[in-house]
Amino acid sequence: MGFDLAFALSCAPIILGAVGTTLFVAFVSCVGAASIGFLFEMVRRMCGVAGAMSGFAIDFIRSTPVLIWLYFLYFVLPFYGIRLGSMTVGVMGLSLYYSGYLAEVFKAGIDAIPKGQPEAARALSLGRRDTVFYVIAPQMMRNIAAPLGNYFVSILKATPYLAVLAVPEMLGRAFDIASETYRYAEPLVVAGLIFLALALVISYGVKRLERRLLAGGTR
């Protein structure tokens, strides 16, 4: 069975119809993963029990498969009375899973800031929160724009996992077509090409952002 270009083109609008869902899930998961990851890293930097627990959570999350997280949230939580929609579970699962990785990225970005920076902030009597917000976070962003962008692309490419929860994203749509027509090549290639295009656009955006963040030289 050869590759039928006309059939592929007819698949395209159907699969593209799910691009909104894919992008929405990816975007919310990126924001969620970055927020949770940053929080994890900030707590890990505190000494004492909270810091140790946060460090353990980061390692725990990174050492377990994302599919287990998704299935666990989807199938096990309802036994405890927590019933969530498949989209919510999907976003939560991806956010939690990638928060562990992003915490590591944030750590590298913060470790690269010279220790004179927080010291200068302290000497100027800036509070903890102001120091994080005005001194640490912006410099961290300059250091990690590239790896952060890579993880955002990874999150986008992880959205097909949500097909197992019947979230109507692009891979799910492609499977729907395949199961109706018994043709796999065309819908899968189309879905793959759309992901490729989206990833390229994001990478380009990240590169531009990085250049803007580095305006004015490094130090």
Added chain:
Amino acid sequence: MHAQSDPIVGIQGLHKWFGALHVLNAIDLTVASGTRVVVCGPSGSGKSTLIRCINGLESYQEGALRLAGTTLGLDARGTAAARRQTGMVFQSFNLFPHLTVLSNCTLALRRVAGKSRSEAEDIAMAHLERVRIPEKARSYPGQLSGGQQQRVAIARALCLNPRIMLFDEPTSALDPEMIKEVLDVMVALARDGMTMVCVTHEMGFAREVADQVGFMDGGSILDRAPARAFFRTSGHPRSPLSLETILKH
């Protein structure tokens, strides 16, 4: 009032250890308002640690350190309030590289002193003029020379209107031709009556502005004298030798 006659910095029997290393050993030092103290000594002698203790960047284990009427290290809020009376200038400038010169100066004014943007910018510009660099207000630190960056750092520290300025080897990271522009600013500051504690090897500067000069080695102040006497004769066998080397160099 009593607070007025109280010296701005009063240090008695200060000890500090980094693990087994005894970095500060029985330090006594009093800085009266409106006076300048210069601390010199070989590297590793504890002089940077001492000046960092004065504004609470470093803690200490024994003795007492009073800053602006508050004993540091008792409670975090008191220490923070006393630190607000200080301005600090670092060897490596430590300007915020992602902010313009002007924003470097206005950040604490806006977030700590609660000034509006325009108020903060007026104050910052006045201090940038004082260090003779107002034309660089919109530049980023990375676009400035070392001497210019250090002058901005001085302006930034002055913005919160400190009662005492602490300088931790402010010219040690500078190329020789840039040292003078920074020292000129510091001398002008001293002439304006600013209380200063300065860790430096610039003996010309010490001779010009210092009221007291202290020589540190091995965590102790070995020798201390009013500046004039210090440069004429120095009591400790280690210090004249070091000074001679420093002065020749």
